[in-house]
Amino acid sequence: MSPSRKLISSGSPFEARIGYSRAVVQGDMVFVSGCTGYDYKTGLISPNVVDQAEQTFQNIAAALAEAGAGMQDVVRVRYILPDRKDFESTWPVLQKWLGNVRPAATMIQAGLMEEVMKIEVEVTAKIDR
Template sequence: MMPPQERHRAYSGSPWEAKVGYCRAIRIGGRIEVAGTTAMKDGAVVGEGDAYTQTRCILETIREALGTLGAELKDVVRTRMFVTDISLWEEIGRAHGEFFRGIDPVATMVEVRALIDPRLLVEIEAEAVLAEGCP
């Protein structure tokens, strides 16, 4: 039997992390999973009513979580975007493109009925894979 791989976690300070029992991102070996991330900073919604600003905020938070675990945006292989109004796809897509153009991970964008706070318009998950042999 192989020993289990060590888990490394990154936390963002979201009040929901402790309440729900999760971390912002987890790394096991060369794989990193980033939890659904919204535009919340210090308990406040960033960019209320502005899908572009919310998406940029989210992607900055994801970049920070990846960095904590030794990864960069270039290591992202998949994003999943959950949006409350699909008609905002161009604003969301523009921000996503500013972070990922040239990296070009696979991406999914779907409309959902609601997020945890009605002022939130976007939630994004990400998956990253590091090259073999990285610490």
């Protein structure tokens, strides 16, 4: 592994079982893997897509902070929802977290790993050093 590569874990049991990191820092780039609405401290997830979106961004912000970055450094975001009809209800949360940043974005409708998951979000950030 390159000395400029840093692996970040959230403590999610999925990371060890599947073999991935919550985020990878490579040089000045931070790649945050798909985050869902699980609260990693409690292992719980709300059944509500808006609540899940909020928790998802809290999880992303924590990974970025550990990488030495913040939401202001996000350059790309990808939203994945099993039901595209849920997307619009999450917009206030997305606006709250990324409204001033306005990264390039894509929304994809696809099944997620567990039925309870209503949104998954991945981001790429560039740290200005």
